[in-house]
Each structure stands twice: as C-alpha cells, then as structure tokens.
Amino acid sequence: MLLLQLICFHYLFDFAIQGDFVAKFKARYIDGNHNPIWFHVLTAHSAAHTLPVLFLTGSVGLGLFMFVSHFLIDYAKCAKELSFNQDQFLHLVVILIISYLA
Numbered sequence: 001m002l003l004l005q006l007i008c009f010h011y012l013f014d015f016a017i018q019g020d021f022v023a024k025f026k027a028r029y030i031d032g033n034h035n036p037i038w039f040h041v042l043t044a045h046s047a048a049h050t051l052p053v054l055f056l057t058g059s060v061g062l063g064l065f066m067f068v069s070h071f072l073i074d075y076a077k078c079a080k081e082l083s084f085n086q087d088q089f090l091h092l093v094v095i096l097i098i099s100y101l102a
Helices: 002-016 019-025 038-057 060-078 084-101
Strands: none
Touching: 002 038, 002 084, 019 038, 038 060, 060 084
16 A cells, blocks of 8 residues: 555656646756756755655655655756656655565
8 A cells, every 4th residue: 555655646746746847947957057946946856755755654764765865866867867767767666665664
C-alpha cells in the first residue's frame, strides 16, 4: 500500500501540481542565463516530495533520503545530465527503496 501511495504522490507532485513556474525556475540556468532563485525553487519542490514520505512513514531518515535524492536527480535533469525518462526512473527507484526500508 505504501508503494502505491508514494507513486501516486510522486506523479501528483511531479506533474499535476508542479506547474510551469517550478518546472522552469528550478534550473540553475534558463536559456543560458543564471537563475538567481533556482536553489529556493528546487528546494521547495524537493520538500513537497518529502512531505508524503514523512507523513506516511513517520521516518525523518527516509524523508531526508527523499529530499536529497529528489534534489540531486532534478538538479541533474535540469543540467541536462539526465533525460526525462532517466529522471522518472530514478525517482521510482528511490520510492521502491523507501517502501522496502519502511
């Protein structure tokens, strides 16, 4: 049940709720120009993904794992070091690990 819930929350936060502003401004560079608010936007986005883990597992450690992994994966995707599909695959691997550890 936890796995299904976390997958649903992931898609909710990564697609339905994320919005164009977050999708664009979580990147360090936009059209070759430095984005001065990227860190705050990416941090807020990663924190949103962390909330379901904290509430559903009650584990600060697993929440921290979600936050750090989501931040790093999205950072790499925004830097064009990962494709969209690789990004989504890695997020699902993290969710599988969290579900297993919980």
